[in-house]
Amino acid sequence: MRAFAIAVAAAVLLSAVRPAAAQDLEPRRWSHLPSGLNIAGAGYAFTAADVFFDPVLGLEDVTLDQHTAVLKYIRTFALLDRSARAEIAVPYQDAHWKGLLQGSPAEARRQGWADPIARFAVNLVGAPALSGAEFAAYRAGHPRETVVGLGLSMQAPLGEYFEDKLLNLGENRFTWRPELGIEHMSGKWISEITGSTSFFTDNDDFWNGNRREQDPLHFLHGHMVYVIRPGLWAGGGVGYAAGGESTVNGTPKDDPKGILLAGATVGVPVSRAVGIKFTYLRARAQEDTGSDSDSLIVAASARW
Secondary structure (H helix, E strand, O other), X not given: OHHHHHHHHHHHHHHHHHHHHHOOOOOOOOOOOOOOOEEEXXXXXXXXXXXXXXXXXXXXXXXXXXXXXXXXXXXXXXEOOEEEEEEEEEEEEEEEEEEEEOOEEEEEEEEEEOOOEEEEEEEEEOOEOXXXXXXXXXXXXXXXXXXXXXXXXXXXXXXXXXXXXXOOOOOOOOEEEEEEEEEEEEOOEEEEEEEEEEEEOOEEEEOOOEEEEEOOXXXXXXXXXXXXXXXEEEEEEEEEEEEOOEEEOOEXXXXXXXXXXXXXXXXXXXXXXXXXXXXXXXXXXXXXXXXEEEEEEEEEEEEO
């Protein structure tokens, strides 16, 4: 029974911290880009979180300090005369958990590769597939435009994972996340709204052979962006994630997620082809269990 209780505690811990990280509140994911474009980037994020549990689990004052480095690549192309993109992000993490277990100090640290995420997106309305002078002429002639896009991301179970450990960087399961987004451009202002649902496969090796399942997690977020000049922009966004109750060995844990997120981003050009982005992301639990986290992110990208 104690082993089962620990497995339950780990299930709550994983689902308390990671959903906020998974919902990245990224602005401009539906922006019109020229076809045939390559974008390569690297980023760093520091996350500090307080994690809250049901008192019966015996876990108190749990904190997480996490460093994440990410490599990312995006390729744009034409799909049935519509603009589309494919991207992949590969993270490396150093995570340190500490707190009290049954009143005694306890801690864990993991370093290694986390699960990579691949994403495909296509604009169904607006933003036609163009390149070169045609793209520049279209953008100059359409200062007001509404874009509707459809996307699908996949998180693959390739990160570091030990089935005999309670805490891991990888999740040992696939996550599929379809997205529907609308972006409206009006002069220098860009407004966006995106809805997504994450579907999780089962983890059959959750802590020494336990089986963990999770219900879909729903996420809705919106952004306002102001473009000061090409490459220089600032924006803010809010989002809310809900759902995602977990089950261990067929027993529901009654742990629904409610996560309120807010963030601000500034993009700064270094040259015509290179830019830097600074982001602050805040996540707050709206249920009795969950986590409060703050993240500072800096990323640089080059396009050709």
